[in-house]
Amino acid sequence: MKFLDQAKVYIRSGDGGAGSVSFRREKFIEFGGPDGGDGGRGGDVWLEAVNGLNTLIDYRYQQHFKAKTGVHGMGRNMTGAKGADVTLKVPAGTQVFEEDNETLICDLTVVGQRFLLAKGGNGGFGNQHFKTSTNQAPRRANPGLPGEELNVWLRLKLIADAGLVGLPNAGKSTFLAAVTAAKPKIADYPFTTLHPGLGVARIDAREFVIADIPGLIEGAHEGVGIGDRFLGHVERTRVLLHLVSAQEENPGKAYKTVRGELDAYGHGLTDKVEILALCQVDTLDADARKKKVASLKRAAGRAPMLLSAVTGEGVEAVQRALMAVIAEARAQITAPVETRWDK
Incomplete structure (x- = not known):
């Protein structure tokens, strides 16, 4: 399925139906008086978060949505029927902005909202x-x-428990393929991943969702490479898994580059819990492994976990570390409060 995380749409609610001019006409009633009914209300335009969607691609091909006009009133004081509503179905995590693409109208984070x-x-x-x-x-x-009309922007921020970040070719897609049923494109060149991907991982009979985004490079916040536009898809995650490739000449520098881009992007990404892992360690001998670990430890201030998605080394340990953070965050979530939205 093609991926689209932003779309502009035009919406218009239905006009109200016209009132009726009618008079009572019955046998033996000479002056029946007026009995024209009211017009029906125009249809509404709703936005609904539904299950089974993770892209806004449908709104690339259809951008205009108009609800039906209310039925006109009729004689015998009959009110016209309400016009049919239109419902725009979107993935959970979709935000709606006014035409300026800055003023937030609503944010649907739960299926059914x-x-x-x-x-x-x-x-x-x-x-x-x-x-x-x-x-x-x-x-x-x-x-x-008349009904209301407006142009709005739909912007998707995927809902996931864990987000994968790192430089291009850091092994993010390989890890995603190793722990989930996702089948991301994997190749030995930068920016193999061009769009965010999701996968469901399972460990100790518990599941969590992982989001893989295209790699970051220095200057991504200024539009270099693919840029940082996909970082919005890890804004909602509970934990970041920062992967640094063991094939980097200077793992510490690679770590700082990504952290710098996260900091430049903002939105609290650097405040999230981060699990650091040196991946592709199967390509190193013992001495090289020690040197890379030391470089990364100096830069991050803590020892990284060791990981190889190819041999399976450290995969379960990393999954359990992610699950521990996610489980703690889930336990702190209170029951949702009813809102006026779906009244």
Whole structure:
């Protein structure tokens, strides 16, 4: 499936139906009086987070959404039916911004959450409302009110428990493929991963979701390489797994480069719990391994875990370290509070 994490859409709620001009006509009732019903309310435009989606690709091909107009009022004081609603289905983690792409409207983080983006116009009054002592047969009715229209940006930030960060070719996709059923592209050249990927890992009968994003290089926050636009997909994670390749000449420098980009991006990424691992250690002999570990320890201020997704060395230990942080974070989550959104 193609990946798209940002889309601009035009939405319009339905206009209200017009009120009716009608008079009661029955046998033996000479002056029946007005009985024109009100118009129905226009359809609403809703946003709903649903399961099974992790991209906004559907909104590349359709960008205009309009709810139906309310049905016009009818005689016998019959109110028109409400216009049909339109629901935009998006992945959990989708944010909606105004046309300036900066002002946040809503943030759907849980499957099943709904938000009313545009309310349908009210229906017009039928002529029954305009009867007075001096005008017993009014021949006027109100048109329905117009619906709301606006352009909005949809921006997806994937929901995952753990995020993989590191330089290109650090082994992130290899690790993701080793611990999940995901099948990311793996090759021996930089930027093999061009879009974020998700996988579900399982350890000790417990599961957690891992997000893999394209590698960062120095200057990514200024647009160098793929840039830092995909860092938003690890903003919501509970823990970062920072992978440094054992094939780096200076692992300490590689670590500082990525940390510098995380700091430049902001949004609290450097405040997240970070598990550091030196990966691809199967390519090193004992002496080289010691030197690389020492370099990384000096830069990070702590010893890294050792990992090889190819041989399996350290894979379970890293998974358990991630799961420990995630389990602690999950235990601190309180029950969700009902909001006005889905009333």
